[in-house]
Amino acid sequence: MYGWMGTILRVDLTSGKIEKEPLSDRLRLNYLGGRGINSRILYDSVGATVDALSPENVLIFGTSPVVGTIAPSAGRITVTAKSPLTGILGDGNSGGHFSAEMKRAGYDHIVFTGKADRPVYLWIANDHVELMPAEHLWGKTTAETDEEIHRELEDPAIKIAAIGTGGENLVRYASVMFEICHAAGRTGMGAVMGSKNLKAVAVRGTKGVKVAHPEAFVRFAKELQERIVNNPGYKELATYGTPCLTIGAHSRGLQSCKNSLTNVWPEIEKLDHRRLKRDYYVKALACTACPRHCNQAWVVRRGPYAGARGGKVEYAAIGTFGCACLISDFAAIAKMNSLCDDYSIDIIEMGDTLSAAMEWYEKGLVTKDDTDGIDLTWGNADGAIEVIHKVARREGFGNLLADGALRAAEQVGRGADGYISVHSKGMSMCTADVRPLKGYALSQATSTRGADHLRGGFAEQSNPLQATRRIYKERFGTEEAAFAGSYNKSTVTVYSQNLCTLTDCLELCKFNTEYGGVAIDIKTLGNLFSLVTGVETDEKAMLTATARIYNVERAFLVREGMTRKDDVLGGKWGSEPIPDGPCKGERIDPEKFDKLLDEYYQVRGWDSMGIPTASTLSALGLEDIAEEIKKRDQ
Amino acid sequence: MAKILIVNASECTGCGACELACSMRNVGEFNPSRSRIQIVSLESDFFRLPVVCSQCYKPPCAAICPTGAITRDEATGIVEVSKEKCDGCRMCEEACPFGNIFFSEQEQKAVKCELCGGDPQCVLFCATKALEFREPEAKTAGKRRALAEKLKEVYQLQAV
Numbered sequence: 001m002y003g004w005m006g007t008i009l010r011v012d013l014t015s016g017k018i019e020k021e022p023l024s025d026r027l028r029l030n031y032l033g034g035r036g037i038n039s040r041i042l043y044d045s046v047g048a049t050v051d052a053l054s055p056e057n058v059l060i061f062g063t064s065p066v067v068g069t070i071a072p073s074a075g076r077i078t079v080t081a082k083s084p085l086t087g088i089l090g091d092g093n094s095g096g097h098f099s100a101e102m103k104r105a106g107y108d109h110i111v112f113t114g115k116a117d118r119p120v121y122l123w124i125a126n127d128h129v130e131l132m133p134a135e136h137l138w139g140k141t142t143a144e145t146d147e148e149i150h151r152e153l154e155d156p157a158i159k160i161a162a163i164g165t166g167g168e169n170l171v172r173y174a175s176v177m178f179e180i181c182h183a184a185g186r187t188g189m190g191a192v193m194g195s196k197n198l199k200a201v202a203v204r205g206t207k208g209v210k211v212a213h214p215e216a217f218v219r220f221a222k223e224l225q226e227r228i229v230n231n232p233g234y235k236e237l238a239t240y241g242t243p244c245l246t247i248g249a250h251s252r253g254l255q256s257c258k259n260s261l262t263n264v265w266p267e268i269e270k271l272d273h274r275r276l277k278r279d280y281y282v283k284a285l286a287c288t289a290c291p292r293h294c295n296q297a298w299v300v301r302r303g304p305y306a307g308a309r310g311g312k313v314e315y316a317a318i319g320t321f322g323c324a325c326l327i328s329d330f331a332a333i334a335k336m337n338s339l340c341d342d343y344s345i346d347i348i349e350m351g352d353t354l355s356a357a358m359e360w361y362e363k364g365l366v367t368k369d370d371t372d373g374i375d376l377t378w379g380n381a382d383g384a385i386e387v388i389h390k391v392a393r394r395e396g397f398g399n400l401l402a403d404g405a406l407r408a409a410e411q412v413g414r415g416a417d418g419y420i421s422v423h424s425k426g427m428s429m430c431t432a433d434v435r436p437l438k439g440y441a442l443s444q445a446t447s448t449r450g451a452d453h454l455r456g457g458f459a460e461q462s463n464p465l466q467a468t469r470r471i472y473k474e475r476f477g478t479e480e481a482a483f484a485g486s487y488n489k490s491t492v493t494v495y496s497q498n499l500c501t502l503t504d505c506l507e508l509c510k511f512n513t514e515y516g517g518v519a520i521d522i523k524t525l526g527n528l529f530s531l532v533t534g535v536e537t538d539e540k541a542m543l544t545a546t547a548r549i550y551n552v553e554r555a556f557l558v559r560e561g562m563t564r565k566d567d568v569l570g571g572k573w574g575s576e577p578i579p580d581g582p583c584k585g586e587r588i589d590p591e592k593f594d595k596l597l598d599e600y601y602q603v604r605g606w607d608s609m610g611i612p613t614a615s616t617l618s619a620l621g622l623e624d625i626a627e628e629i630k631k632r633d634q
Numbered sequence: 635m636a637k638i639l640i641v642n643a644s645e646c647t648g649c650g651a652c653e654l655a656c657s658m659r660n661v662g663e664f665n666p667s668r669s670r671i672q673i674v675s676l677e678s679d680f681f682r683l684p685v686v687c688s689q690c691y692k693p694p695c696a697a698i699c700p701t702g703a704i705t706r707d708e709a710t711g712i713v714e715v716s717k718e719k720c721d722g723c724r725m726c727e728e729a730c731p732f733g734n735i736f737f738s739e740q741e742q743k744a745v746k747c748e749l750c751g752g753d754p755q756c757v758l759f760c761a762t763k764a765l766e767f768r769e770p771e772a773k774t775a776g777k778r779r780a781l782a783e784k785l786k787e788v789y790q791l792q793a794v
Contacts, residue, residue, distance in 0.1 A: 068654075068664055069654065069664050070651055070654040070655055070658065070664060070759060097650065100650075104665065104666075104667075147678075156675070156677070179677075180677075206665070206667040206668075207665065208657065208661070208662075208663025208664060208665035208668065209663060209664040209665065210662075210663045210664075211664070214658060214662065218655070218658060218755075221759075222758065222759065225759065225761060229761055282680060283680040283681075284647050284762075285647050285648055285680065285682070286647035286648060286649035287649065288649065288650055289649055289650060289651045289654055290649050291649070291651075291761030291762075293647035293649065293761075293762065295647075297680040311680070
């Protein structure tokens with residue numbers, strides 16, 4: 001077998017039993033790897049009655065056939081379980097070097113079941129797999145845990161995934177942190193880890209990853225690297241990391257600020273990426289085999305947050321803690337970022353929840369009596385930092401916010417949910433405003449893990465070039481789709497979702513695909529897959545595979561009770577126009593969006609309620625799921 | 635003058651592409667643990683250093699080798715291990731001050747960077763030019779230039 005290592009590691013935390021199971025042809029050929037295989041295992045293992053924080057939930061780590069090779073950025077990992085935040089499909093995806101190490105230890109996937117009776121961590125050294133006591137690590141930050149395990153096992157090359165206090169205390173949006181600074185952030189996978197008393201996974205692997213066509217593969221990998229490095233967007237991201245996106249988004253009117261009360265915030269200048277590089281960045285670092293090195297290690301040298309440091313601060317942190325909460329001191333944002341990493345808390349959900357809380361505070365829905373005396377005035381960084389501590393410890397006001405923006409709003413009452421910027425299926429998303437980008441908005445509303453920027457949607461221009469229009473016509477059947485504001489977005493959105501799905505199945509970085517503006521599309525990824533695995537494929541087969549995976553995920557959501565009514569954007573973005581700035585007045589027109597949803601369902605082969613039809617499922621080889629849906633309807 | 639492998643440590647991002655390229659070229663699989671070039675990561679200091687044989691002018695590994703397996707090609711400057719002559723005594727590991735020649739369990743021989751016969755794959759895949767394959771003068775000349783760039787910044791700051 002080429003590409004895949006051919007083994008799934010199964011760890012039952014209740015009994016302590018560890019088994020190695022061959023990766024079946026059914027899984028690898030139909031679901032490829034990473035997110036795809038994870039989602040199918042989840043579908044098969046976790047039914048609608050299972051509570052996400054119960055031992056019956058499973059937790060799956062997934063690499064891919066490409067991970068560990070020299071294909072650019074072939075080193076990501078998906079962590080999957082039922083989500084404690086949304087109750088539906090949960091998955092977080094992370095970069096770093098853990099995934100390649102896990103692959104070299106010989107495992108494509110790890111499936112955790114049950115719950116350990118006391119804190120443990122899993123130690124994998126190639127064939128040796130052992131559950132280790134972790135009582136002494138419980139309560140420690142992810143950085144302390146990383147250091148302690150390295151000391152204990154005496155090998156600096158070990159890669160570690162861990163949770164901090166946030167995961168232990170079941171913060172519903174707790175992340176899993178890889179090598180301290182890389183987060184599988186979304187949907188609360190760290191809380192599932194915590195619910196299983198699993199503090200960490202440490203892995204060391206020295207086996208080789210073999211590919212079917214070595215020479216052609218290496219040549220192709222080099223060609224892809226060239227495409228990435230020669231892309232016009234490469235230099236900015238390689239020099240400044242994702243914070244380079246903030247100023248551009250703001251000047252185009254796409255940066256939501258002050259919990260979406262405004263898209264104009266002059267103080268954003270203080271968060272200009274060029275200033276960050278000058279004052280805080282110390283070193284560019286990269287994930288496995290990635291030429292883009294968008295991680296910028298930073299250090300705060302002076303001021304009240306002096307001494308804070310970390311491997312990277314993403315746009316997500318600047319957009320939420322900065323723009324949404326009006327905190328313009330980068331040192332404070334960086335400090336909040338490192339706290340979230342230490343505690344293993346998703347920065348996006350934390351920031352969105354915080355900014356909503358700040359507006360509740362302003363409007364008097366919560367007062368100092370509710371916030372344990374914390375002043376939640378816009379821009380009060382120290383108040384925000386105090387809240388993060390309390391969330392991780394589930395203390396007082398923090399306990400309320402630890403359940404996420406929507407659940408907290410229910411407790412606050414008096415229409416508090418209306419103050420949330422945006423949410424879908426129970427999850428918030430990052431602060432790049434999608435209201436002017438209808439395809440992007442559709443993608444968030446129909447995403448299988450709730451609102452999220454990494455599930456699809458291209459950032460089209462309001463007035464695209466003629467050449468772009470022609471390409472769109474050729475590929476997606478209509479020139480109109482090339483316009484950001486057009487509602488003619490069904491085919492292009494399905495394509496972009498499939499592209500993101502395939503990228504997640506191969507565990508590559510979306511920046512290094514069409515999603516990030518690089519000429520690497522589904523067909524190219526199919527070639528890569530073939531050269532690695534030796535499995536003959538083409539664009540059509542790849543489209544079928546991604547559609548299959550998307551439908552399995554959708555079926556999981558359907559089983560949890562999701563239908564058309566859930567394929568919407570909730571909060572301000574779903575109902576209010578952009579108040580000011582270059583995109584003033586842009587909104588999601590409910591009627592037009594509803595019609596677009598019809599068209600989208602048609603392209604997907606789903607009925608008018610958004611449920612995959614029997615013929616769609618059968619055509620994808622998912623007769624078993626078709627049967628299950630039929631039985632449910634009877 | 636034969637080219638040498640130049641390491642610009644400050645440019646290394648730790649992506650590991652050099653190790654992957656090396657292992658594929660030399661042992662036919664992607665496996666950093668079998669790579670002749672090794673990145674050392676000092677995690678907490680954000681420091682990454684690719685460590686690789688510098689093809690010494692007077693190689694201590696060759697001097698200690700009891701079977702004469704290690705020789706330096708005068709024309710290319712490459713220090714090579716003869717697979718036929720190496721008997722796996724591991725004394726070369728002892729002699730090299732930098733850990734750049736080591737015993738391969740799989741091959742039961744000493745292995746080291748031999749510059750891929752003059753076309754080093756690690757350099758081909760290094761996206762940041764942390765690795766370069768150039769004339770030896772480039773190494774010192776590059777450092778002098780970097781010094782000048784730094785001083786330029788200092789002087790300009792003072793002028794403002």
